[in-house]
Amino acid sequence: MTATPLMTVEDLSISFRIEDRWCRAVNGVSFDIMPDETLCLVGESGCGKSITAMSLMRLLPGSARLGGRIGFDGKDILTMPEAELQTIRGRRIAMIFQEPMTSLNPVLTVGEQIAEPLVLHKGMGWAEAKREARHLLDLVRIPDADRRLRQYPYELSGGMRQRVMIAIGLACRPEILIADEPTTALDVTIQAQVLALLDEIRREQGLSIVLITHDLGVVANVADRVAVMYAGDLVETAPAGELFDKPSHPYTQALLRTVPRADAAFDLHPIEGQVPSIQSMPEGCRFAPRCGEAHAACSSPPNLSSGPHAVRCWARRDVA
Amino acid sequence: MAGFILRRLLSTIPTLLGVLTIVFVMIRVAPGDPALAILGDNASQEALDAFRERMGLNDPMWVQYLDFLRGIARGSLGESMISGTPVLTSILEVLPYTLELALGAVFFGVVIGTPLGIMAALKRNGWLDYLLRVVSLVGLSFPAFLTAILLILWLAIDWRLFPVISTPTGGIGDRLYNLFLPALSLGLIMVAYVMRTARSAMLDVLGEDYIRTARAKGAPMRRLFLHHALRNALIPIVTVIGLYFGLMIGNAVLTEIIFNRPGLGKLIVLALNQRDYSTLQGLMVFSAFLVVMVNLLTDIAYGLVDPRVKLK
Numbered sequence: 001m002t003a004t005p006l007m008t009v010e011d012l013s014i015s016f017r018i019e020d021r022w023c024r025a026v027n028g029v030s031f032d033i034m035p036d037e038t039l040c041l042v043g044e045s046g047c048g049k050s051i052t053a054m055s056l057m058r059l060l061p062g063s064a065r066l067g068g069r070i071g072f073d074g075k076d077i078l079t080m081p082e083a084e085l086q087t088i089r090g091r092r093i094a095m096i097f098q099e100p101m102t103s104l105n106p107v108l109t110v111g112e113q114i115a116e117p118l119v120l121h122k123g124m125g126w127a128e129a130k131r132e133a134r135h136l137l138d139l140v141r142i143p144d145a146d147r148r149l150r151q152y153p154y155e156l157s158g159g160m161r162q163r164v165m166i167a168i169g170l171a172c173r174p175e176i177l178i179a180d181e182p183t184t185a186l187d188v189t190i191q192a193q194v195l196a197l198l199d200e201i202r203r204e205q206g207l208s209i210v211l212i213t214h215d216l217g218v219v220a221n222v223a224d225r226v227a228v229m230y231a232g233d234l235v236e237t238a239p240a241g242e243l244f245d246k247p248s249h250p251y252t253q254a255l256l257r258t259v260p261r262a263d264a265a266f267d268l269h270p271i272e273g274q275v276p277s278i279q280s281m282p283e284g285c286r287f288a289p290r291c292g293e294a295h296a297a298c299s300s301p302p303n304l305s306s307g308p309h310a311v312r313c314w315a316r317r318d319v320a
Numbered sequence: 321m322a323g324f325i326l327r328r329l330l331s332t333i334p335t336l337l338g339v340l341t342i343v344f345v346m347i348r349v350a351p352g353d354p355a356l357a358i359l360g361d362n363a364s365q366e367a368l369d370a371f372r373e374r375m376g377l378n379d380p381m382w383v384q385y386l387d388f389l390r391g392i393a394r395g396s397l398g399e400s401m402i403s404g405t406p407v408l409t410s411i412l413e414v415l416p417y418t419l420e421l422a423l424g425a426v427f428f429g430v431v432i433g434t435p436l437g438i439m440a441a442l443k444r445n446g447w448l449d450y451l452l453r454v455v456s457l458v459g460l461s462f463p464a465f466l467t468a469i470l471l472i473l474w475l476a477i478d479w480r481l482f483p484v485i486s487t488p489t490g491g492i493g494d495r496l497y498n499l500f501l502p503a504l505s506l507g508l509i510m511v512a513y514v515m516r517t518a519r520s521a522m523l524d525v526l527g528e529d530y531i532r533t534a535r536a537k538g539a540p541m542r543r544l545f546l547h548h549a550l551r552n553a554l555i556p557i558v559t560v561i562g563l564y565f566g567l568m569i570g571n572a573v574l575t576e577i578i579f580n581r582p583g584l585g586k587l588i589v590l591a592l593n594q595r596d597y598s599t600l601q602g603l604m605v606f607s608a609f610l611v612v613m614v615n616l617l618t619d620i621a622y623g624l625v626d627p628r629v630k631l632k
Contacts, residue, residue, distance in 0.1 A: 057536060059532060059535055059536060083540075085538075086538045086539070086540055087538065088538070089535065089536055089537065089538035090536060090537035090538035090539075091538055094536065094537075095536040097529060097532065097533065097536075099529055102528065102529040102530065103529045103530055103532070103533045104530055104533065105530040105533070105534070105548055105552070106530070106552065106626075106627070106628060107551045107552055107625070107626060107627060108548075108551070109627075116534075116537055116539070117537045117538065120537065120538055120539060120540075120543075121538060152627040152628065154627070154628050165533070168533070168537065
C-alpha cells in the first residue's frame with residue numbers, strides 16, 4: 001500500500017465511569033482509513049465498535065474519557081477545539097446511524113434537514129440549499145423529490161428515512177462516511193437496497209466508508225478491508241478476501257462459523273459463552289475464556305502483529 | 321383547520337353536558353334553602369312560597385334540570401336571584417378584567433419561565449440549575465395570595481413602584497401599569513411550572529437521536545439548542561401552559577380580591593355571600609366552558625408546533 005491514509009487511529013482507548021470506577025470499553029485500538037475504500041468494523045454487540053465509530057467524530061458524551069490519537073489532515077481529532085471540529089463534522093466526515101426512525105428531527109421538514117449541512121458549511125442560502133437537496137434525493141434514489149422535501153420524517157418509511165440520512169451525510173461530499181449499522185433496523189430487502197446504494201455512491205464519488213456491522217453477509221458483499229473487534233480489542237485486521245479465506249484469530253474463525261449456510265442445513269455453530277462485562281475484563285487475552293485453543297500464555301495480553309493481515313493471538317505468531 | 325375546530329367543538333359537548341349535570345346536582349344538594357337565605361329568617365311563609373314558585377323550586381327535579389339545560393341551549397345562564405339581571409350580562413361585564421389578568425400571568429410565566437428552564441437544562445447540575453430548581457420549588461409551594469401580599473408590601477408599599485389597588489381603567493399604559501403587579505403575583509407559580517417543564521423537556525430532547533444527528537452535521541451549540549431541541553421541547557411546554565391557564569382562572573379569584581380588582585373572582589365571592597345560587601350556577605357553567613375553550617386552543621397550538629398533529 002503506497003497511498004497515505006485519510007485517517008489514522010492510533011492506540012484509541014475509550015473509558016466510561018461506572019460506579020466510581022473507570023472502565024475501558026475500547027482498549028488501544030489502531031487502524032487506518034485509506035482513500036476510496038470500504039472498511040468494515042465487525043464484532044458482536046457490546047464489543048465497542050459503535051463507540052469507536054462515534055469517537056472518530058468525537059460524538060461521544062462528555063462523560064467518556066478518550067485516549068490515543070485520531071490523526072486527520074495532520075491534526076488530532078481528539079484534542080481539536082470544538083469550533084474546529086464543527087467545521088469537519090458534516091463537511092469532511094459524515095455519519096449515518098443505526099436508527100433511521102429516530103435519527104431525523106420530527107418537527108423539521110426533510111428538505112430543511114438535508115439542506116442544513118449545505119447552509120452550515122457551504123455558505124449557501126436556504127433556497128439554493130433546498131435546490132441542491134433535490135439533487136441529493138435523486139442521488140439516493142428517492143422519487144418524487146419535490147414532494148418529499150416538503151414532508152416530515154413521520155410521513156416516510158424506514159428505508160426512505162435511511163436514504164434521507166445518507167443524503168444528509170453526502171450533502172457536503174465528505175471524504176469519510178461513517179455508517180453505524182445502517183441497515184440493522186430495516187427489512188432484509190431494504191437492507192440490500194441501502195447497502196447497494198452506499199456501495200454505488202462510494203464508487204461514483206470516491207469517498208471512504210467505515211461500515212460498522214455485526215452482519216458478516218454484509219461484510220462479504222461490500223468490504224475492502226475488515227477489522228474484527230472483540231471486547232474492546234482489535235483482534236484481527238485483513239483485506240476482506242483474505243479474512244474470509246484464511247481467518248486466523250480463533251474469534252474470527254468462530255464468528256465465520258456462526259453464519260448459517262444453505263448447504264449445512266440447520267447446523268448452527270454459536271460461540272459459547274458471552275462477551276465479558278466491561279466491569280470485569282479477563283486479565284490476559286480477553287477471548288481466552290471462550291477460546292478452544294487457550295493455553296498458558298493467554299493469561300497475559302497478546303499484541304497485535306504487524307502487516308496487512310494482523311492478528312492479536314499468542315497461538316498465531318507465525319501469520320502475515 | 322375549520323373542520324378540525326368544528327370536530328373538536330362537537331367533541332366537547334359530552335364533557336360540557338357532564339359538567340352541567342354535576343353543577344346542577346351540586347347546587348341542589350348544597351345545604352341551605354335559597355328562599356330562606358335570600359328572604360331572611362323573618363320572611364313570612366307566603367313570601368317564601370311565592371319566591372319558591374317564582375324560581376321554579378317547587379317543580380320536580382327533572383323539570384328543573386330540563387329548564388336549566390333549555391336555558392343554556394338558548395345561551396342564557398339564568399337571572400340573578402338577588403338583582404334579577406341576567407347572569408351572562410354580569411359575567412361579560414367583568415370577564416375582560418379576568419382575562420386580562422390571566423393572560424398577563426401566562427405572559428410572565430412563558431417569558432420568564434421558558435428561558436430559565438432552558439438555561440437550567442443547559443447548565444445541568446451547575447450552580448444555576450440548583451439555584452433555579454430550589455427557587456422554583458419554593459415558588460410552587462408558595463400560595464398565590466401570600467405571594468401577592470408580599471409583592472404588595474415590597475413593591476407597592478415599601479418601594480412605591482406600583483399601586484396597591486389595581487384599578488383597570490384609563491389608557492393602555494395605565495391599564496398595563498395597574499395590571500403589572502397582580503399579573504406578576506399570579507404568574508409566579510406559572511413561572512415555576514413552565515420552568516420545570518421546560519427544563520425536563522429540554523433534557524429529554526437533548527438525549528434524542530436526532531440531536532446526535534444534528535451534532536454530526538456540525539451544527540453549532542446555539543443552533544442545536546434553539547433550533548433542533550427547542551421546537552421539540554415546546555410540545556410539553558404548550559401542554560402545561562394550556563393546563564395551567566384553566567387553573568389560573570380559579571387562582572385569579574384570590575388575586576382579584578387582594579388587589580381589589582373587578583373580575584370573575586369578585587363576582588363569585590359576592591354571589592357566595594349573598595347565596596345567589598343562580599349566579600353561582602351560571603359562573604360555574606361559564607368557567608367550565610372557558611376551560612374547554614382553552615383546551616381547544618391548546619390543541620390548535622399543538623398542530624402549529626408539531627407537524628405530526630394534523631389539523632385537517
